[in-house]
Amino acid sequence: MVRAVLPPQIVARDGLKLRTYHYPIERPQGVALFLHGLCEHAGRYADVAAHLNQQGWAVVSYDHRGHGQSEGPRGTLQANDDFMHDLATVLDAVQSVYPKLPRILVGASVGGLMAARMASVSADPTDTAAWARRVDGVVMAAPALEPTMTLTQKALLSAFGRLVPDLAVPVGLKADWCSSDPAVVADINADTLIHQRITPRLTQFILDNGQIVMERAARWTCPTLLLYSEVDRLVQARACDRFTAEAPADTLTSCRYPDLAHALFHEPKKHLVYADLNSWLKTQFPSRALAA
Numbered sequence: 001m002v003r004a005v006l007p008p009q010i011v012a013r014d015g016l017k018l019r020t021y022h023y024p025i026e027r028p029q030g031v032a033l034f035l036h037g038l039c040e041h042a043g044r045y046a047d048v049a050a051h052l053n054q055q056g057w058a059v060v061s062y063d064h065r066g067h068g069q070s071e072g073p074r075g076t077l078q079a080n081d082d083f084m085h086d087l088a089t090v091l092d093a094v095q096s097v098y099p100k101l102p103r104i105l106v107g108a109s110v111g112g113l114m115a116a117r118m119a120s121v122s123a124d125p126t127d128t129a130a131w132a133r134r135v136d137g138v139v140m141a142a143p144a145l146e147p148t149m150t151l152t153q154k155a156l157l158s159a160f161g162r163l164v165p166d167l168a169v170p171v172g173l174k175a176d177w178c179s180s181d182p183a184v185v186a187d188i189n190a191d192t193l194i195h196q197r198i199t200p201r202l203t204q205f206i207l208d209n210g211q212i213v214m215e216r217a218a219r220w221t222c223p224t225l226l227l228y229s230e231v232d233r234l235v236q237a238r239a240c241d242r243f244t245a246e247a248p249a250d251t252l253t254s255c256r257y258p259d260l261a262h263a264l265f266h267e268p269k270k271h272l273v274y275a276d277l278n279s280w281l282k283t284q285f286p287s288r289a290l291a292a
Contacts, residue, residue: 004097006060012086014078019069020090021061023049029056029285030102030136031094035087035111036061038144038206039075039173041068041193045108048265051274052106055281060094062086064111068193075168075197080205081131083114088131102136102285109235109262110206112143116213119222137223137284139277141264142232145210146239161200168197177233178263214239217246225253225280227273229260253280 006022021042032052036042042061049059065086066072077083094103107115121132161167173196175188188194224247228240237256244254255276257264264273 004058006093006097010062010090010093012065012082012089014082016065016071018065018071018086018090019063020093021046021049021059023053023059025053025056025058028058028098028101029287030104031058031060031098032104032106032139033087033090033094034059034061035105035107035114036064036067037109037111038198038202039067039171039195040188040191043068043193044191045265048106051277055278057104057281058098058101060090060097062090066197067195073168073197074195075171075202076166076199077201077205078166080201080208081129083205084117084129084131087114087118088133091133091135104137104139105135106139106141107143108141108265110144112140113145113206113210113213116140116143116145116224117209119220119224120213120216122221123216123219135222137225139225139227139280141227141273142229142235142262143226143240144206144235145213145243146236147206147210148234148236161203165201165204166199168199171196171198173234178261179266180261181266181268184263184266210239214243214246217243218248220247220251223251223284225255225277227255227257227264227276229257229262229264231259232262234262253283 004024006020008020009017010020011017034045036045041063052059063070065082066074066076105115105118115138118135119138121127175185178188179185226240228237230237260267260269
């Protein structure tokens with residue numbers, strides 16, 4: 001059997017080139033599209049892709065515009081909905097490569113917010129966004145439903161920030177907020193593809209879409225796994241608590257960890273996260289488990 005092939009770059013609607021990653025397997029159960037977080041890049045998650053491969057899923061990922069090896073000024077958006085249009089473009093490419101398989105979104109941090117925003121369309125029939133696409137499930141890992149705002153980010157939303165929406169300023173992200181594993185922290189600090197820039201437009205994207213997702217929680221219809229920590233220093237656990245309380249119990253599986261840092265997949269206790277992910281996949285998509 002010839003494995004599916006995805007091009008190493010996908011062209012966004014405005015001509016910008018997005019760097020893609022593809023981890024195919026023989027006879028996949030489905031395809032998982034992984035979405036990385038702010039300032040980082042998809043190349044940091046080859047280990048997560050390998051785990052999903054072991055669970056029977058082909059994996060596709062890409063560097064968001066202005067991140068990693070994708071084109072675009074670091075940490076910027078040209079239009080408010082660029083991230084969502086880019087996600088739709090990649091989903092269309094995935095559909096062409098895997099036309100008959102279920103598609104799920106697996107997102108970390110801001111990637112988790114993007115995944116949730118795509119899923120939120122099905123919770124509101126009046127949402128006619130041009131980028132809307134159907135997905136069969138969503139995994140949100142420490143999603144940025146309500147980010148912890150630094151002084152710099154608060155300044156971005158001031159009157160000055162609104163006058164210069166595309167002015168890139170330092171994020172102030174600290175590596176040891178991401179993981180409690182010293183090796184991971186060292187890797188983050190040494191990674192030259194990780195940047196530290198953000199603009200008012202990108203900040204507003206995070207806040208606006210987090211609010212939309214929260215407002216639609218009670219009408220949620222997409223099968224969803226929510227993974228988060230109560231001691232996360234980059235996103236607010238209270239937002240995940242609220243989403244858990246309001247979303248239908250038959251649609252949402254929520255896993256709250258007492259002592260993990262933000263980068264759940266790169267924590268010393270990541271086996272707990274993977275166990276919950278595996279359980280959800282087998283419950284929501286049981287055909288492979290039954291075949292085995």
